[in-house]
Amino acid sequence: MPELPEVETVRRGLTPAMQGTVITQADVNRPDLRWPFPERMADRLTGKRVMQLRRRSKYILADLDSGETLLIHLGMSGRMLVSGDPLGQFVHAHPAPEKHDHVVLHMANGARITFNDPRRFGAMDLLETDKAETHKLLAVLGPEPLGNDFHEEHLIQAFKNKNSPVKSVLLDQRIVSGLGNIYVCEALFRAKIHPARKAGRIGKNRVKSLVPIIRDVLGEAIEAGGSSLRDFRQADGELGYFQHCFDAYGREGAQCRATDCRGVISRIVQSGRSSFYCPQCQR
DNA sequence: ATAGGCACCTGGTGGC
């Protein structure tokens, strides 16, 4: 489900409920998600104050006053919902527990954070805050697409001599971290680059153009509260609405929206995943 | 070193 904009949307939604607040109780309802939870996870969360909620790529990081950081990944189907209304601050009263509510955090302010993940591709781990960047899952990540380390020269270097399709290069989190299937499709559409084009065979100027385009797409999506397909919800349960702005993703058979283009959006499968693009204007 | 494919899961949809 969640690519960078959705994760950022969730982080923002969780912040007022979690940041500065103590976790009074942690219900851990199963031993694992994608991997086993860390040893004594519930104990290590209980009584700890959340000092800061950060995001790195598609990970949410909750720095605790114990010197540990809770790392959260939503996988394909993970959701984090805030409930409880102690100060009239949060939208929903506590809902009845649902299937796949794997971890529930009870906060001292009365809020409750429920991690629900049907497919269980999500993950949680605890790591030393000081050594966060060396964590196995974080160490391999390329630059943040909205940060200063993601720039034209970086992409030019990364694309150089690459024989693989640009689609898979942009999905590679080591090149730039945070994009997923939707936003790669959207970025390539705006850049008018065919998803199957070999990355090493794209002219420098077109490679450069991807940088502001990727920034724009992600920025607009965050602004819109992410994209809600299937089960994605913001932390307050609201839907994002960037899905209404898709030019390519999920629009197979529909009219291309590029200026003066009369093409029709096509779908191809690349390494097992759908790519949507306009064969007329993406080359 | 790198590229490609598989695996991990559940649930929804559409066809017969």
Add this chain to the structure above:
DNA sequence: TGCCACCAGGTGCCTA
């Protein structure tokens, strides 16, 4: 109604 095939926003790991 039931069964089946196929699809889904991710990504670590294994193989070649």
